[in-house]
Amino acid sequence: MSINYTVDKVYTGVSRDRLQLPCVIVETENYSVDKTFDCGQCFRFNKVPSSSYGIEYEGVAFGRYIRVAQDHPNEIIIINTDLSDYEKIWKKYLGLDIDWGAIERHLISRREDDGIMEKAARLAGGIRILRQEPWETLCSFIISQNNNIPRIKKIIESISERLGTPIDCPDGITRYAFPTDRAILMAGIETLMATNTGYRAKYLYDAARLSVDRKIDFLSIEKTDDLDTCAAILRQIKGVGPKVAACVLLFGFGKLDAFPVDVWIRRSLKRHFSGGLDLSVLSPYAGVAQQYLFYYTRYIEGRD
DNA sequence: GTCCAGGAACTCA
């Protein structure tokens, strides 16, 4: 691999596989690509089966096809991209602009629980909260309601194939960007039903209508600090309740204090926080704690 | 056949 030093802790090169794609190599700290892409926050990335790296995921975001690979925790390789897109898109998307170590220490230092937070943080530690596109995140979590992760992924692929812009990929496979609000509005409820969204089709349609008509303004949500105000804006959309709104704020707007409560978090709260959980103790990173607890409960403790 | 899934709208008291 030819490596050209460019800027601080960022290098360019070519990928190790036979396609030798341009890639950006980033020095980081305790980053888990595996946990980050497999923890249920994003639905369009999948593990590359026989990768030439220790771990590798591929998928579509921001209308681009990338692979994210790593061999050890302190370096990640972003394949099929360049420095310009890294600075413009992937740095922020992958959470490489945030000091996660400091956040983790902050959360572990809170001792209001039975030690579960520290345990969860140690196990889920390398997870990064991705900064995904708000519109796609909104639709994804509308689809997520009363649904399971494998099926959510299938539906989102189906919608993208049917309504999204095709992306020519270097491996010869055509992939599809997540459709715009306008494309979903034009498609109509019937077409959306055909992608197995079920009763959520009308919710997606409502979201598209409000977005196209500028009745919900993503920029103002971006600029607003107060989470209740942000959630209230999103909840004007049919099918968006407290949980979906919190997920969109956390995963789509990078509002790290948003705390989505789903069935898994409810289990965790019941098991480990019988006296209740004071979210202000975790502030302003309650959402990161939530992701640790979600990961720990779903992947370690299980349903029971 | 029954239960469940990163829930929310709706109904009825």
Add this chain to the structure above:
DNA sequence: TGAGTTCATGGA
């Protein structure tokens, strides 16, 4: 204001 029901769908 709060508890119970209904909503599509597919996998376990």
